Amino acid sequence: MASSVAEAQQEREELRSMVRGLCEREVPLAQVRRLMETPAGDDPAVWRRLADLDLLGLVVPAEFGGSGGDLLTLVAAAEELGRGLVPGPFLGTVGLAATALQLSEDPAAQQAYLSRLVAGDLRATVVAQDQLGRWAPAAPTTTATSTGDGWALTGTSTHVVDAVGADLLLVAAQAAGGVGVFAVQTGAPGVQVEALSTMDLTRRQGRVVLDGASGVLVGSLDRGREVLERTGDVAVVLLGAMQIGVAQKLLELSVDYAKTRFQFGRPIGGFQGVKHRCADMMVRVEMARSAVLHAAAVADAGGSGLPRAASLAGSTASAAAVRTGSDAIQVHGGIGFTWESPVHLYYKRAVGDAALLGTVADHRDRYASIVLDD
Amino acid sequence: MTVTEPRTVTDVEDLARAVVARVDPTSSSREEFMGACFDAGLAWVHFPVGRGGLGLPGSMQSAADRVLQGAGGPDPFRQNPMGYGMAAPTILGHGSAALQERHLRPLYTAEELWCQLFSEPDAGSDLAGLATRAEKSGDEWIVTGQKVWTSLAHRARFALLLARTDPDLPKHRGLTYFVLDMEDPGVEVRPLRQMTGDAEFNEVYMTQARIPDSHRLGEVGQGWNVAMTTLMNERSAIGGGPAMEDTGPIAQAVSLWRTRPELRSPVLRDRLAALYERSEAIRLTGSRLRGGIGSKGPGAEGTIGKLVNAELNQEIYEFCIDMLGPEGALYGSYDTADETTAATLPLQRAFLRSRANTIEGGTSEVLRNVVAERLLGLPGDARNDKTVPWREVPRG
Numbered sequence: 001m002a003s004s005v006a007e008a009q010q011e012r013e014e015l016r017s018m019v020r021g022l023c024e025r026e027v028p029l030a031q032v033r034r035l036m037e038t039p040a041g042d043d044p045a046v047w048r049r050l051a052d053l054d055l056l057g058l059v060v061p062a063e064f065g066g067s068g069g070d071l072l073t074l075v076a077a078a079e080e081l082g083r084g085l086v087p088g089p090f091l092g093t094v095g096l097a098a099t100a101l102q103l104s105e106d107p108a109a110q111q112a113y114l115s116r117l118v119a120g121d122l123r124a125t126v127v128a129q130d131q132l133g134r135w136a137p138a139a140p141t142t143t144a145t146s147t148g149d150g151w152a153l154t155g156t157s158t159h160v161v162d163a164v165g166a167d168l169l170l171v172a173a174q175a176a177g178g179v180g181v182f183a184v185q186t187g188a189p190g191v192q193v194e195a196l197s198t199m200d201l202t203r204r205q206g207r208v209v210l211d212g213a214s215g216v217l218v219g220s221l222d223r224g225r226e227v228l229e230r231t232g233d234v235a236v237v238l239l240g241a242m243q244i245g246v247a248q249k250l251l252e253l254s255v256d257y258a259k260t261r262f263q264f265g266r267p268i269g270g271f272q273g274v275k276h277r278c279a280d281m282m283v284r285v286e287m288a289r290s291a292v293l294h295a296a297a298v299a300d301a302g303g304s305g306l307p308r309a310a311s312l313a314g315s316t317a318s319a320a321a322v323r324t325g326s327d328a329i330q331v332h333g334g335i336g337f338t339w340e341s342p343v344h345l346y347y348k349r350a351v352g353d354a355a356l357l358g359t360v361a362d363h364r365d366r367y368a369s370i371v372l373d374d
Numbered sequence: 375m376t377v378t379e380p381r382t383v384t385d386v387e388d389l390a391r392a393v394v395a396r397v398d399p400t401s402s403s404r405e406e407f408m409g410a411c412f413d414a415g416l417a418w419v420h421f422p423v424g425r426g427g428l429g430l431p432g433s434m435q436s437a438a439d440r441v442l443q444g445a446g447g448p449d450p451f452r453q454n455p456m457g458y459g460m461a462a463p464t465i466l467g468h469g470s471a472a473l474q475e476r477h478l479r480p481l482y483t484a485e486e487l488w489c490q491l492f493s494e495p496d497a498g499s500d501l502a503g504l505a506t507r508a509e510k511s512g513d514e515w516i517v518t519g520q521k522v523w524t525s526l527a528h529r530a531r532f533a534l535l536l537a538r539t540d541p542d543l544p545k546h547r548g549l550t551y552f553v554l555d556m557e558d559p560g561v562e563v564r565p566l567r568q569m570t571g572d573a574e575f576n577e578v579y580m581t582q583a584r585i586p587d588s589h590r591l592g593e594v595g596q597g598w599n600v601a602m603t604t605l606m607n608e609r610s611a612i613g614g615g616p617a618m619e620d621t622g623p624i625a626q627a628v629s630l631w632r633t634r635p636e637l638r639s640p641v642l643r644d645r646l647a648a649l650y651e652r653s654e655a656i657r658l659t660g661s662r663l664r665g666g667i668g669s670k671g672p673g674a675e676g677t678i679g680k681l682v683n684a685e686l687n688q689e690i691y692e693f694c695i696d697m698l699g700p701e702g703a704l705y706g707s708y709d710t711a712d713e714t715t716a717a718t719l720p721l722q723r724a725f726l727r728s729r730a731n732t733i734e735g736g737t738s739e740v741l742r743n744v745v746a747e748r749l750l751g752l753p754g755d756a757r758n759d760k761t762v763p764w765r766e767v768p769r770g
Contacts, residue, residue: 255750270753272739275746282750283678290658291651316655368647372631 008072016076022049023084029342032085036201036345040165042087051120056094060102064114071234071296075241082242083249085202085349091242091356092125092162093117095235100126100170100181103227104219109183113168125162126181126235127208128172128228133159135357137172137179137228142210144173144182144217151175151182151215152190156208161356163206164195171208171215172228179224182215190214200352202345233310234299236357240292240317243353247285247321250328250346254278257332274331281324288313288320308370315363321350380415380428383437389414389428390441399447407447408483416442417450417482421466426478433664450482456526457481457488461534464604465553468591473553477532489530490604491521491554491578496769499740501536502545502598503759503767506580508537508552510587515539515552517560517583523734527563527576530556535585536601538764539594545764549597553589560584570726571708605736606676623690623728624653626721630694637697646697649690656682678749681741684731691725698722 027035027046035043050056058074060066074094081090094117101114116122128137142155153173163169169184169191186193190213196205219227255278258269268274295313298305325347329336336343354360380389390411397410411417412426416438421427443449450458458481465477480486497504506519517537527533533554540548554561560583565573592600631638631646660679695702698721705722719727732738746752759767 255752258752266756267753269746270755272743272755275750275752276739276742278750278752279681279742279745282745283682286663286678287652287655287659287682290662291655293662294658312651312654316651364644364647364651367651368643371650372628372643372647374632374635 008070012073012076015073016080018053019055019077019080020083022053023080023086027084027086029085029345032087032202032345035087039195041201041204042089042165046086047088047123048120050088050090051118054118056090056098056120057118058094060098060114060118064110065118066114070300071237072293072300074238075292075296078238078241079245079248082245082349085246085345087202087204089123089125089162089165089204091203091235091239092166093123095238096126096161096231097124097168097170099234100227100231101218103230104181105223106219109216109218113183122168123162123166124168124170125160125166126170126172126228126231127157127160127163127184128232129157129159131156131158133157133205133355135232135362137232138225140172140174140179140228142171142173144175144180144215146175147214151180151217152212153182153184153210153215154212155210158207159196159205159355160208161203161205163193163208164204166193169208170218171210172224173215175221178221179228180221181218181224181227183218184210184213184215188214198352200348202349203352205352230306232357233295233306236310236314236363237292237295237299239353239357240288240295240313243317243321243350244285244289244292246346246350246353247281247288247317247324250321250324250343250350251278251281251285253343253346254281254328254331257335261333268331277327277331281327284320285324288317291316308367311358311363311367311370314358315360315367318350318354318363319360322347322354325350380430383434386416386419386428386430386434386437387441390416390438394441394445394447399442399445404448404453405483405485408450408453409479411438411442411447412479412482417478418462418466421462421478425466425474426462426482448484450484453484454481454487456490456530456534457484457486460490460604461488461532464534464551464591464600467603468551468600469553470588473589473591477553486531487526487529489524489527489533489556489578491524491527491533491535492601492604493523494520495522499737501601502549503764503769504536504538504549506535506537507541508535508539508550508585510539513587515550515585515587515590517552517554517580517585519580521578521580522566522575524563524576524578525574527556527578528565532556533578534591534604536597539597541765542763543595544761545759545767546598547595548764549601550594551591551597551600552585553591554580554583554585555589558583558585565710567710569729570723571710572723572727573710622653622657623687623724624650626724627690627694627697630697630721634697637699642693642697645693649686649693652682652686653690656686677736677741677744680735681738681745684738687731688728691721691728694721695725 054067055077057066058069059071061068098117101110113122128140130136130141142153144151144153153171166186171182171184173180173182184191190211192209194207198205258274258278259267261268291313295309298309328343332343335341380386393410393414397407399407415423415428417426419428419430419435419438420432422429462478462481465474492501494504508515508517533556535552535554536549538548539550560581562579564577566575566577567573627646706720747754
């Protein structure tokens with residue numbers, strides 16, 4: 001037992017360094033800067049590379065071309081993608097859509113989409129935001145009406161991560177018989193996806209307007225809410241891992257700068273006002289990492305504790321990343337406020353991600369409702 | 375069943391169950407039960423065989439503890455906190471075979487309690503600046519000086535003592551580490567009353583106290599290095615925090631929340647949820663780092679737990695006092711209680727006690743330096759006392 005745990009840990013570390021190498025080689029920060037100025041925002045060749053290395057199918061069963069791994073392993077990869085600010089629809093396609101399809105217990109939908117998704121041929125996301133962009137899987141504002149042989153969907157969701165450029169939307173909608181997940185093709189009539197102009201240029205969000213769009217029910221109306229809620233929690237863990245990657249990079253940039261920037265004849269990292277801030281940054285990142293790894297382990301174990309663990313991971317990781325970002329700007333001083341410095345790119349990612357799939361306040365409120373409320 | 379050469383967590387559990395079956399902790403004396411645990415190598419599983427251990431990774435200790443304490447056995451750390459957590463690894467790491475043979479077993483069984491004579495009135499954070507003198511006289515050392523903040527000194531049979539043996543060397547190099555017999559006629563213990571009204575700590579005065587040279591731990595002049603063993607173990611002992619979910623100070627705050635619904639408010643709910651999250655995150659971090667460092671012993675990572683838990687404890691008790699409102703201003707009595715643990719204190723007393731958390735066992739300022747310098751590799755503070763003889767360092 002102990003040795004298999006150690007082996008799994010070893011494999012995760014090997015995967016981590018492989019992904020880090022890929023990010024540094026193929027999407028260095030200069031490339032991220034170029035891509036973030038383009039309309040699409042990401043490089044299809046990089047997405048293809050992620051697919052070739054089976055990063056899109058890490059937790060997908062082998063029958064659909066995946067490698068059937070666990071979330072703890074995927075978390076290691078996600079952390080590195082966050083660290084590299086790698087643009088592309090990983091969160092929407094892998095974190096949300098693949099998770100929802102796997103949980104749906106719908107063989108036809110899995111057959112139709114999972115293999116293509118794993119191969120990098122299908123970009124997708126889950127649409128469960130309301131008109132203000134709040135993640136609301138339990139009470140979707142989009143409605144689904146039966147048309148006899150299918151469903152017609154109407155409603156508006158905004159701040160939908162990775163909606164722009166997606167081929168497939170898995171839309172949470174309220175039907176007469178319950179909440180369902182509906183597969184909607186983005187090219188179909190009645191489907192409109194508009195790009196939002198976001199603070200973080202490395203992760204794209206969209207506004208999805210459905211007006212009688214044709215949808216296919218994925219799974220059942222009995223389990224739709226459960227699938228959507230658990231999908232959200234799994235994606236929060238992956239998003240948390242990406243936040244940890246961002247925070248870790250911000251910490252390293254700050255410590256490196258504090259060691260090499262001289263004022264008053266010494267490296268500024270030798271002054272307690274600076275070094276204590278760096279110490280607090282490290283402590284915060286380590287605590288958040290613990291919360292994310294714990295939530296991934298809870299998800300892998302499959303129990304009922306995921307909402308509590310995911311809320312802890314979501315609020316801790318987002319708060320840590322945002323705070324590490326503001327601390328990093330402060331440690332860098334004037335240079336940290338410039339466009340040239342890399343710090344703002346990570347900071348903006350941290351701030352943008354902290355508003356996806358639940359804010360720190362949302363997660364804390366849910367945590368309180370689980371651990372405190374009667 | 376018997377395990378001839380334990381290797382796994384299951385083996386350790388089997389061994390512990392065998393001890394419990396042979397010597398029932400609920401019906402035998404503490405000495406008898408703890409003695410059996412020691413002889414079975416379950417005192418510190420990472421210690422060598424014959425010294426209370428099995429030569430296994432330290433991470434397996436919790437498996438033994440779960441069985442032994444689950445069956446009603448005492449918590450060895452609580453029985454003898456300075457002994458179990460700090461003296462034992464120091465004696466093992468730096469003491470002669472004779473000292474190990476003499477001290478480890480009665481220390482574990484808590485027949486002999488230990489205390490630590492480190493801090494002095496003029497040497498707190500700057501411990502290496504301490505002034506207590508030990509002078510060699512034949513085969514003995516003659517010790518004179520004053521120590522302070524000594525827990526359990528009034529009940530301890532032995533002490534870990536750090537003293538200055540050469541004032542003409544720079545401060546870190548003139549120190550030597552000893553085991554002091556607290557029954558020596560040159561040792562006087564006076565209780566030190568603190569702001570809570572309690573007297574958990576003492577002042578210890580040494581006037582011509584005598585220590586055989588054979589009771590030295592490590593070489594003459596190596597006392598600072600030896601003390602690091604003790605201090606890193608102290609921090610990881612304090613810094614470990616509650617190992618179980620929903621225990622420790624946060625459990626007291628949650629209990630207050632549950633039992634006093636009339637005092638609740640949305641603002642307090644938000645604060646308590648945030649404190650709960652931090653308690654969980656640091657608990658998980660403690661487990662993760664302990665697992666990660668394994669038998670390599672407590673590293674600077676232990677300081678993370680100490681740093682966070684100290685500040686978190688304070689904020690948790692501040693929350694409790696705020697939630698109590700006007701009632702928080704009450705204080706049952708300032709009478710001195712002899713033995714106290716925060717978990718059993720009234721909230722107001724625990725609140726005051728927590729002020730010491732960011733001072734004892736390394737101030738938070740010093741710990742942030744440790745994190746920054748040892749874990750992040752940032753430069754040390756500017757200092758003017760490192761290379762000059764201790765005698766010439768300005769004091770006051």
